[in-house]
Amino acid sequence: MTRTLTPFTHRFPQLFEFEPRWPKWMAEIVGPEAGTFGRMGDFAPEANMTETEKAVEVAVELPGMKPEEVKVEMHGGALWITGEKREEKEEKGKTFHQVERRYGAFRRVFALPAEVEEGKVEAKFLDGVLRVTLPKTERAVPRKIEVK
Numbered sequence: 001m002t003r004t005l006t007p008f009t010h011r012f013p014q015l016f017e018f019e020p021r022w023p024k025w026m027a028e029i030v031g032p033e034a035g036t037f038g039r040m041g042d043f044a045p046e047a048n049m050t051e052t053e054k055a056v057e058v059a060v061e062l063p064g065m066k067p068e069e070v071k072v073e074m075h076g077g078a079l080w081i082t083g084e085k086r087e088e089k090e091e092k093g094k095t096f097h098q099v100e101r102r103y104g105a106f107r108r109v110f111a112l113p114a115e116v117e118e119g120k121v122e123a124k125f126l127d128g129v130l131r132v133t134l135p136k137t138e139r140a141v142p143r144k145i146e147v148k
Contacts, residue, residue: 067130
C-alpha cells in the first residue's frame with residue numbers, strides 16, 4: 001500500500017543522475033583503461049565503421065587535431081586509433097559560461113568484421129576526419145558462385 005502512495009519519481013533515480021556516474025561504474029567493472037569501450041579520458045571521438053564488398057572503412061571525427069597527433073595501428077586483428085586532444089590555453093580575464101568541448105587522451109579499438117590485409121591499410125586525415133581503409137583479404141571477399 002505504501003508503494004502506491006509513493007510518487008513514481010521517488011521510486012527510481014532520475015536519468016540525469018546516471019549520466020555523470022556511468023564512466024566511473026564502467027571503470028570499476030572493466031578497469032580504468034576501458035579501451036574497447038572507447039574511453040581513456042574525457043574525450044572519446046565518435047566513429048562510423050562501414051563494410052563494402054572489398055574493404056572495411058572507419059571514419060573518426062577528430063576536430064581541431066592534426067595528423068601527427070593521431071596514431072593508427074593494427075594489433076591482433078583489431079584497429080587501434082590513439083591520440084590526445086590538447087586543451088587550448090586558458091586566457092585570464094575570461095569568464096566561461098559554458099564548457100562542452102572535451103580534451104584528453106583517447107583510444108578507440110575496433111574489432112573488425114572481416115579479415116583484412118594489414119600491409120595495405122591506408123589512413124587519410126582531411127577536414128578533421130580520419131578515414132582508415134582496410135582492404136579485405138582474398139578469403140574474406142565474397143565470391144559469386146554460379147548456380148546451374
